[in-house]
Amino acid sequence: xxxxxxxxxxxxxxxxxxxxxxxxxxxxxxxxxxxxxxxxxxxxxxxxxxxxxxxxxxxxxxxxxxxxxxxxxxxxxxxxxxxxxxxxxxxxxxxxxxxxxxxxxxxxxxxxxxxxxxxxxxxxxxxxxxxxxxxxxxxxxxxxxxxxxxxxxxxxxxxxxxxxxxxxxxxxxxxxxxxxxxxxxxxxxxxxxxxxxxxxxxxxxxxxxxxxxxxxxxxxxxxxxxxxxxxxxxxxxxxxxxxxxxxxxxxxxxxxxxxxxxxxxxxxxxxxxxxxxxxxxxxxxxxxxxxxxxxxxxxxxxxxxxxxxxxxxxxxxxxxx
Amino acid sequence: xxxxxxxxxxxxxxxxxxxxxxxxxxxxxxxxxxxxxxxxxxxxxxxxxxxxxxxxxxxxxxxxxxxxxxxxxxxxxxxxxxxxxxxxxxxxxxxxxxxxxxxxxxxxxxxxxxxxxxxxxxxxxxxxxxxxxxxxxxxxxxxxxxxxxxxxxxxxxxxxxxxxxxxxxxxxxxxxxxxxxxxxxxxxxxxxxxxxxxxxxxxxxxxxxxxxxxxxxxxxxxxxxxxxxxxxxxxxxxxxxxxxxxxxxxxxxxxxxxxxxxxxxxxxxxxxxxxxxxxxxxxxxxxxxxxxxxxxxxxxxxxxxxxxxxxxxxxxxxxxxxxxxxxxxxxxxxxxxxxxxxxxxxxxxxxxxxxxxxxxxxxxxxxxxxxxxxxxxxxxxxxxxxxxxxxxxxxxxxxxxxxxxxxxxxxxxxxxxxxxxxxxxxxxxxxxxxxxxxxxxxxxxxxxxxxxxxxxxxxxxxxxxxxxxxxxxxxxxxxxxxxxxxxxxxxxxxxxxxxxxxxxxxxxxxxxxxxxxxxxxxxxxxxxxxxxxxxxxxxxxxxxxxx
Numbered sequence: 001x002x003x004x005x006x007x008x009x010x011x012x013x014x015x016x017x018x019x020x021x022x023x024x025x026x027x028x029x030x031x032x033x034x035x036x037x038x039x040x041x042x043x044x045x046x047x048x049x050x051x052x053x054x055x056x057x058x059x060x061x062x063x064x065x066x067x068x069x070x071x072x073x074x075x076x077x078x079x080x081x082x083x084x085x086x087x088x089x090x091x092x093x094x095x096x097x098x099x100x101x102x103x104x105x106x107x108x109x110x111x112x113x114x115x116x117x118x119x120x121x122x123x124x125x126x127x128x129x130x131x132x133x134x135x136x137x138x139x140x141x142x143x144x145x146x147x148x149x150x151x152x153x154x155x156x157x158x159x160x161x162x163x164x165x166x167x168x169x170x171x172x173x174x175x176x177x178x179x180x181x182x183x184x185x186x187x188x189x190x191x192x193x194x195x196x197x198x199x200x201x202x203x204x205x206x207x208x209x210x211x212x213x214x215x216x217x218x219x220x221x222x223x224x225x226x227x228x229x230x231x232x233x234x235x236x237x238x239x240x241x242x243x244x245x246x247x248x249x250x251x252x253x254x255x256x257x258x259x260x261x262x263x264x265x266x267x268x269x270x271x272x273x274x275x276x277x278x279x280x281x282x283x284x285x286x287x288x289x290x291x292x293x294x295x296x297x298x299x300x301x302x303x304x305x306x307x308x309x310x311x312x313x314x315x316x317x318x319x320x321x
Numbered sequence: 322x323x324x325x326x327x328x329x330x331x332x333x334x335x336x337x338x339x340x341x342x343x344x345x346x347x348x349x350x351x352x353x354x355x356x357x358x359x360x361x362x363x364x365x366x367x368x369x370x371x372x373x374x375x376x377x378x379x380x381x382x383x384x385x386x387x388x389x390x391x392x393x394x395x396x397x398x399x400x401x402x403x404x405x406x407x408x409x410x411x412x413x414x415x416x417x418x419x420x421x422x423x424x425x426x427x428x429x430x431x432x433x434x435x436x437x438x439x440x441x442x443x444x445x446x447x448x449x450x451x452x453x454x455x456x457x458x459x460x461x462x463x464x465x466x467x468x469x470x471x472x473x474x475x476x477x478x479x480x481x482x483x484x485x486x487x488x489x490x491x492x493x494x495x496x497x498x499x500x501x502x503x504x505x506x507x508x509x510x511x512x513x514x515x516x517x518x519x520x521x522x523x524x525x526x527x528x529x530x531x532x533x534x535x536x537x538x539x540x541x542x543x544x545x546x547x548x549x550x551x552x553x554x555x556x557x558x559x560x561x562x563x564x565x566x567x568x569x570x571x572x573x574x575x576x577x578x579x580x581x582x583x584x585x586x587x588x589x590x591x592x593x594x595x596x597x598x599x600x601x602x603x604x605x606x607x608x609x610x611x612x613x614x615x616x617x618x619x620x621x622x623x624x625x626x627x628x629x630x631x632x633x634x635x636x637x638x639x640x641x642x643x644x645x646x647x648x649x650x651x652x653x654x655x656x657x658x659x660x661x662x663x664x665x666x667x668x669x670x671x672x673x674x675x676x677x678x679x680x681x682x683x684x685x686x687x688x689x690x691x692x693x694x695x696x697x698x699x700x701x702x703x704x705x706x707x708x709x710x711x712x713x714x715x716x717x718x719x720x721x722x723x724x725x726x727x728x729x730x731x732x733x734x735x736x737x738x739x740x741x742x743x744x745x746x747x748x749x750x751x752x753x754x755x756x757x758x759x760x761x762x763x764x765x766x767x768x769x770x771x772x773x774x775x776x777x778x779x780x781x782x783x784x785x786x787x788x789x790x791x792x793x794x795x796x797x798x799x800x801x802x803x804x805x806x807x808x809x810x811x812x813x814x815x816x817x818x819x820x821x822x823x824x825x826x827x828x829x830x831x832x833x834x835x836x837x838x839x840x841x842x843x844x845x846x847x848x849x850x851x852x853x854x855x856x857x858x859x860x861x862x863x864x865x866x867x868x
Contacts, residue, residue, distance in 0.1 A: 143524075206688050283617070283682050284688045289848065
């Protein structure tokens, strides 16, 4: 069943799975944040308010799609269709469950490369949404996305490279199974850099500069409403899933568990990363754009390069290859 | 004091007299002397203008302009009065803005509402009022509000056309290519509140900022004149919802001064308690809102949680949480409920239990410090020239606190000292609020102890002592009172006529005006990301900005 191509596209790890994840992570982030805020969060619809996000999304789907007069109508409406597809593409490269052949949909020896490239394209599409809106706030948001993408993707790529160098392969399945307790420790600095850069790529606090609502209203989202907005949000949550799954696969042994290998081990690890993200979000204010640039280029990039040196050193002298 | 009197004595005057321990009140015959008087006063240390308040005496066919000037360092204040003719063409006086920049917006406000022309003002324009009031000077006694409201459609057209004109002008003046543009930060912006900052930007860099205020202008100063002396508190308290009791204390003190009544010691201590509760409620929102502006909403939820406990105290007392109407001329409005002090102690304990977490997670947050430390410094000189009041001044190290300088209510019994910070940057302007909260808790504990002691000894009766009877009709007179409001000095100038049942004129001076005035100089050369942070650090409340 899991090797059937239509099942893969439509159910797992395709459409249904991604939708379910979107509903889940929306609800989960709301509820966790509410707990830290000393609020209740979604409460009335469904058990513990769990249906609230579904209602919200369907409400948005029924709303009118407004295209501003000054916006470029083609760019403005096409990008929200392209973005979720591009965001969902890396799903085929990530090993999800041992039930599939080698755990992945597309078994390739260039998994890491495909992953970073497909993740790296996404912010450029978000810039295009801001560009197509032809609104001052959206455009500023779009420019901020570009600046952030350029500075955060360098350490992101370098950190993603470290397991590939250590294990000498770009096959994600192989990387996952080569991981031991020792290599996890060796890869820990790389993992930390990866997660920090990941916050920048996903525009999560404290790097939520492109959509800083107190500064530029809602950044590139400003003009979007209804279905287009849902599609963009769907892309955002899919990207969160993909990037956290990539982090788990590259550094923390993917779907391998202590006692058994299963999708649920992967899911648990992703949720742990999500909790870390929500905790950072709940306790830190936003950085300024120039401070983010300074942090990225004078700390994160040099550290990422040093990390590569450390990985090569560890490969030669600790693992003794 | 003598030096000031000597200076004032040089000019032709009707009287020069002492008023309260810290004020000199003087009336001059010739308005042409104003500039020279102010120049001489500056030499003896009076460098700040608190506010300008015209009063329209329609029966005597004159407008009396009052200047309230302050020496912030030596705590000496001067009250100058000039008579001007009412006719629009001759209602002119020299502008003191070139000498005292703190008078800038106060003069504009006096011009827009009374038509007093300030000659030599660098940019005299209509201000605060909406476009349909331009040239009509609504606070003059002969302005017909009912007639104005009849032409509703025309008024709306006036307001809209002002907007469209601005849009057209921007189209003409802005370059067609390049990265310069005008952004509107407000009035319906996630972090602004009802104020509009017109921001000229070049990419992300700010070229200039022009605050446009008046979106919540309710003409409170006029509304007060329509009510009786007790009813007026409902207008006064609506200056700002965040710190509710303090404006009422200020107004009530002014009425009591004119009536010549002394209130009971119990009522005075109750005013201290209510005032400090209001201050805590306001400071908690301000601190939380600061982080909210920086993109972190957790803290505002936490502070709201603590604030609820203080609002419970207000609710127990008056039945209302926000607009309490709890202080009125003659004392405080209600007798003290049973167990009220225990509810207050519970709120204080709730705050003190949360302090360690607040310090660890938020006030000492490294990312916030990166953004806030050494950003938008306000020096001691700036404080004096532009009259930054209250916490903003104390954050820059200026010892300024009306509760100590000119004690009102029961503050003369309380032991307290100035709380100050050194740097005057954004971080200090946040940290000072935390320090002041701690001070407030201390003041409240002292007041509670005093009330408990008084009740035990039988000196106070919490069920009867709260109010003394005020005369039904006031004598003619005028008074100036000041209180330390949550955001700084609040000054009220009350004028009553003979056998009056309602105030003839009440000038409300609130500190946010000056705090908004300096936004341009603080923000120039910064980036767009700094707007919410610096704006949040000034703790501006649009309610008292517009009134």
